[in-house]
Each structure stands twice: as structure tokens, then as C-alpha cells.
Amino acid sequence: MKGSIRFLHCADLHLDSPFKGYYHLPGPLFRDVRESTFKAFDKLIEHAVEQQVDFVLMAGDIFDQDGRSLKAQLHFKKGLERLAEHHIHTYVSHGNHDYMSATFYPMTYPDYVHVFETEEVQSIPFYKNGERLADIHGFSYEQRAVHQSKHQDFIPSSEEIYNIGMLHGSLSTNTEHDVYAPFSVEQLLxxxxxxxxxxxxxxRQILHKDPYIVYPGNIQGRHRNEQGEKGCYIVDLFENTTSLTFCPTENIQFIDETLQIEQQTNLHDLETIVQSWKNDKRMECGKAFIEVTFQGSLPFPKEQENSMIEELKDIWNEQEEEVADWVWITRVHTSITPDWDREQLKNGAHFIGELIRQFDNYQDIEEYVHELLYHKHMRKYLQPFSEEEKQDILNRAEQLLLQELVKGE
Ligand SMILES: [Mn+2]
Known part of the structure; x- marks a missing residue:
């Protein structure tokens, strides 16, 4: 009969992420942003201590930069020391962002810390009260990339103990990210x-249950594509069952929201609606970057809509500079309620019908944005568009065109 164990599973801490795209923020906000990965890390350590876990698993990309800033390393070390004081072991593997051969100042960690030092899969035992309860199997990236599969090198040590695999890599079918140490769910099983x-x-995603195959996701969102709550899992392994509890760690949330604006809303109403909505978000999420879409009708003449909205956005944001739990509007979109019947227009023989049919058959905007995305300077800052974003761009383009064309009819 195996005794139960409890551990915390996290990954992709990306400590000291530079948040390059946020330099333009007011000082206090930018400081919060720069501190956010550290704050998230501290929260994670608190969860581990409060939940009295046996050990913590950190599955790669502890540090954001291969150079590992001294600040990130010292902060990390302090967290591990706090865990060690509570007799909590930590198992660390390094990933493509903090690979082993990069140049950085070497640190000495407490005895409770076990680092996978090589690209070969190794097994490190976990002992509780002198009894070996689990083996943790893992490896670290020695170079920036590991292209070959690693799953075949994970071999359970014994049926008598728990075997846990730590793997920083991707499903071979995932083409949205660089594919490293590729695997399929079947291969892992x-x-x-x-x-x-x-x-x-x-x-964050659970690829399989029984046994669990889990991506906890990163501990702090870093841009608009990393939305909502971020955190780690507390895992209880029993002989015949496993239970998972998600624990949030993020200090700042990235959110996408749509606000419905009723007809006849005047500027004063709009102000009230936005303020109370911002306060709701503040209560719900704490610090947040919000991208908002106003749906419905805005109290401005169409030609002035964009400039008025931009001006209002600046006014709304200015009020946040002194607030501890700020809610910062990053972008405002407007989505007018179309006063046309798309299906009816689509079936027409005229130009508008042809245009809508073109939109429906259109698959990929890549050829039009390719030059921008892969420009030698821009590509450092831009990430390829997700399928959702591409569809969104298409929808907006269609709306803009139809709005102008229908008006001219
Ligand atoms: Mn990562």
C-alpha cells in the first residue's frame, strides 16, 4: 500500500520578464508590471507552505532570459530557502529559456533543492520519514532547443513507489509554438x-486524466494572449486516485471584455457605465489590463468615434495612475450593431454580395501581414497571429467595408 503524497506543480515562471511592450506606461504601473513575475512566484511559495506540500515541481523556464538576471536568481534562491525551512523539497528542470549552457552567475541552493543538470533523463528519489515514496524523472535543456523526443527515456523505477515525469516540451501536433521534445498523449501513457x-x-490545460498529464500554464500572464487567472496545481497522489486543485498566483490579469452599450446612451451614461464596470473588474481581478470592445451604439458622430474613444481612454486611464489595484484599458474596439442582414446581402448578385462571399471563402490573411510579421526588426516584438486573431481581423475588415458600402447605397 502506497502512502499518499502532496506536491505543487508549476512551470514557466519566467522570472524577471522584461515586459518590453510596456515601457510607455506611467512609472508606478510599469514598476508593478516588472515586479509581477516575482510577486506571482512569492504567492506560489506561500501556497506550497500553506498547503504543506511534500515537494514542489518546477518544469522548466524558471528564468525568462538565458542570462538569468542576478535579481531573478537571488529572488528564486530566497523562495527555495523558505521552502527548505519548511522541509519542502524542490525539483527543478530548466527549459528553452533558461538552458544550462548559457552564461550566468552560479548559485548555491539549499540541500532540499534537486536540479536536473543534464539533457539525459535522470531519476531523483523523494524520501519522507526515511521512506522512498516517489521517483521524479526529468532532464534540463543544455542548449536553447531540444528537437528530439525525450518521452521514450522515462522509465518507471518500481511499481512500489510513485513515478512522476517532468517534461518541458510540446505535443507534436502543436504548431502554434516552437515544437520541443515532442510527444503525443499516447506516447506518454x-x-x-x-x-x-x-x-x-x-x-493551462489537462491533456489526460488517470493518469494526469498536465500543463499548469505560466504563473503570470505577460501579454494579451496570456489571459485570465494564472497559477499552479496542488496535486494529491493516492494509490488509486489523484486529485488536483488549481491555485491562482497572478498579480496582474490580462482580460478581454465586451461592453454592451444601449441605444440612446449619452456621454454621461457612458461615463457611469464604464466607471462602475471598471470597479467591478477591480474587485474581481485586482490589477488588470483590459482590452474592451464596445458593442452597440456610441454617443458620437461616426467620423469622430475613433478620436473621441481614444481621448476617453486616456482620461479613464489617467485616474488609475495613483490607484493600487489599477484597471488599465489597453485598447478600445467598437463593434457596431449592423443595420443590415448579412445573409440577405450575401445572396445578392451585386458587388456587396460578391464581397461577402469572398470573405466567407477567405482562409488566411498571412500573405498580407507576412511582410510585417517577418520584418527583421518587427519580428522580435510581434508574435504570429493566432487563428482567433486572424478571424477577428477578417471580421473587422468586413464590418468596415460593409459599413461604408451600405451607407453609400
Ligand atoms: Mn515558457
Missing amino acids: QRGMDYWALGHIHK
């Missing part, structure tokens, strides 16, 4: 592990 602690993909 064949290895006979009791739990797979994955890292690399920043979106």
Missing part, C-alpha cells in the same frame, strides 16, 4: 508514469 508534470505551453 505508454511510459507508465503516475503523473506527467509538463511545462512550455503557457495556457
